[in-house]
Amino acid sequence: MRILIVGGGYVGLYTALRLQRKLKPELGRGEVEIVVVSPDPYMTYQPFLPEAAAGSISPRHVVVPLRRVLADCRIVVGEVQTIDHSKRTVTLTTLATEETGGTEQLSYDELVLAPGSVSRTLPVPGLAEHGIGFKSVEEAIGLRNHVLEQLDIASSTRDPAIRDAALTFVFVGGGYAGVEALAELEDMARYASRYYHNVRREDMKWILVEATGRILPEVGEEMGRYTVTELRRRNIDVRLDTRLESCVDRIAVLSDGSRFPTRTVVWTAGVKPHPVLAATDLPLNARGRLRCTPYLTVDGVDHAWGAGDAAAVPDVSTDEPGKETAPNAQHAVRQAKTLGDNLARSLRGQPLQQYSHAYVGSVASLGLHKGVAHVYGRKLKGWPAWFMHRTYHLSRVPTFNRKARVLAEWTLAGLFKREIVSLGSLEHPRAEFELAAGGKPSQNPPGNPKGSS
Numbered sequence: 001m002r003i004l005i006v007g008g009g010y011v012g013l014y015t016a017l018r019l020q021r022k023l024k025p026e027l028g029r030g031e032v033e034i035v036v037v038s039p040d041p042y043m044t045y046q047p048f049l050p051e052a053a054a055g056s057i058s059p060r061h062v063v064v065p066l067r068r069v070l071a072d073c074r075i076v077v078g079e080v081q082t083i084d085h086s087k088r089t090v091t092l093t094t095l096a097t098e099e100t101g102g103t104e105q106l107s108y109d110e111l112v113l114a115p116g117s118v119s120r121t122l123p124v125p126g127l128a129e130h131g132i133g134f135k136s137v138e139e140a141i142g143l144r145n146h147v148l149e150q151l152d153i154a155s156s157t158r159d160p161a162i163r164d165a166a167l168t169f170v171f172v173g174g175g176y177a178g179v180e181a182l183a184e185l186e187d188m189a190r191y192a193s194r195y196y197h198n199v200r201r202e203d204m205k206w207i208l209v210e211a212t213g214r215i216l217p218e219v220g221e222e223m224g225r226y227t228v229t230e231l232r233r234r235n236i237d238v239r240l241d242t243r244l245e246s247c248v249d250r251i252a253v254l255s256d257g258s259r260f261p262t263r264t265v266v267w268t269a270g271v272k273p274h275p276v277l278a279a280t281d282l283p284l285n286a287r288g289r290l291r292c293t294p295y296l297t298v299d300g301v302d303h304a305w306g307a308g309d310a311a312a313v314p315d316v317s318t319d320e321p322g323k324e325t326a327p328n329a330q331h332a333v334r335q336a337k338t339l340g341d342n343l344a345r346s347l348r349g350q351p352l353q354q355y356s357h358a359y360v361g362s363v364a365s366l367g368l369h370k371g372v373a374h375v376y377g378r379k380l381k382g383w384p385a386w387f388m389h390r391t392y393h394l395s396r397v398p399t400f401n402r403k404a405r406v407l408a409e410w411t412l413a414g415l416f417k418r419e420i421v422s423l424g425s426l427e428h429p430r431a432e433f434e435l436a437a438g439g440k441p442s443q444n445p446p447g448n449p450k451g452s453s
Contacts, residue, residue, distance in 0.1 A: 001032050002107065002109050002110075003032065003033070003343070006111070007115040007310075008036055008066050009309075009332075010332035011336045014398075015307070015340045016073050019340045027072050035076060036073050039078065039079050049134065049136075049177075053188075055419050064399060076092070077095060079092060079093050081093060081276070084280075088303070089105050089106065090108070112339065113280070114308045117271035117274060117309035124244055124247065131266070134177050134266055144185070144188075145422045146264065148420060150166040150263060151192060151199055155198050165263050168207070168252075168263075168264070169262065170209065170252045170265045171266045173209075174210030174212070174215030175268065176218065178215075178266070179231075180364055181268065183370070186234065187368055187370075202235070207236075209239050209254060210242065219374040223381065227364070228240075230366060230381075244265070277289070277290055277310055282301060283299055289309075289310060289312040290311045292311045296335060297352075305343060316355070325357075330360070331357065338355040339355075363392055363393075370382060370386055371386035
């Protein structure tokens with residue numbers, strides 16, 4: 001029997017881990033095979049992306065290698081293109097099929113569909129050309145390099161227009177990703193500015209654009225207001241009930257009429273279900289998420305399971321009819337545990353259990369030694385909230401190996417100064433050799449042979 005898990009994120013990794021334990025006898029006898037298909041050979045622990053961007057954590061410690069953790073599973077690095085559950089087959093592309101331009105098919109007996117989500121973009125003019133995402137470790141490190149390079153640009157020119165655009169940073173989206181990324185990077189850039197003789201922290205403009213009237217809704221209205229006050233105290237321009245209308249020609253135009261020449265527009269305005277869900281014959285809800293039952297089976301379909309961002313799971317912990325669990329990491333990790341248990345029970349003919357978990361609260365970092373939290377009804381801010389943020393996520397990052405490495409890095413960061421090195425040329429490592437060989441770098445912007453943003 002083959003269990004196919006589509007996705008190597010929270011749900012994919014934790015479900016496979018659970019199945020490794022629950023089905024250990026069957027795996028040992030060769031009766032069951034677990035296959036995990038993921039576009040990357042690692043799981044990204046996304047709550048650590050802001051700290052990776054700020055340089056508090058090494059990028060390699062933000063990711064968990066699937067092959068090391070899932071020793072009893074077969075890992076396939078590839079992208080699922082279509083799923084035909086009626087025939088129990090998926091069509092996928094791998095690094096090998098890219099060489100030939102073809103695809104391959106993989107059959108299965110049980111399907112766990114957990115591809116996660118992708119950035120939800122809007123048709124804003126210029127966004128595709130100039131916007132920067134913040135959902136992967138590559139984007140986080142690229143953004144760090146980019147911000148530091150803007151300080152280099154500003155310090156090496158006397159042109160006020162170029163300097164102003166380089167030192168203006170616009171973040172769109174007031175959720176976790178946007179607020180934490182902005183707060184951590186502003187904290188880092190403010191520290192780095194002391195090493196630039198002609199760049200002061202007052203020269204930089206940091207702008208947060210949110211379409212609704214509040215930010216960080218997960219921590220509650222009171223803590224959201226505190227966060228706005230805290231950010232504005234740091235001279236961060238928080239604009240509520242405001243939208244990004246355009247960023248053509250590197251000019252951010254807002255719905256309130258403001259115009260900001262800028263080289264940095266970071267888009268964190270929400271997520272949407274992975275596109276592969278639309279390429280299946282499984283039932284979806286109006287928002288494009290997989291319609292699931294409280295047992296984490298796909299509604300009305302046998303041998304198919306779902307959880308996480310891609311799944312619409314009824315929230316049985318509340319009396320509100322039609323309410324679904326929030327698409328966040330807290331539910332995803334716990335749903336994966338229930339899913340793995342239920343799948344093992346199903347194979348052994350045992351009754352299934354419903355997924356039920358009351359939301360316990362949220363924590364958010366606002367930079368070094370700063371944060372907000374609303375956990376079990378208690379509201380914290382400042383250093384206690386920041387400490388709780390670190391403690392909670394350290395306990396949740398998979399494997400003791402990663403926990404120890406992250407804790408060691410935090411300890412060393414408290415003893416030594418921050419690193420403020422930009423390695424933007426890593427994005428195009430062959431550029432210098434191509435120039436030396438007499439060629440022309442094919443992937444770099446014109447006039448930018450070193451590959452900086």
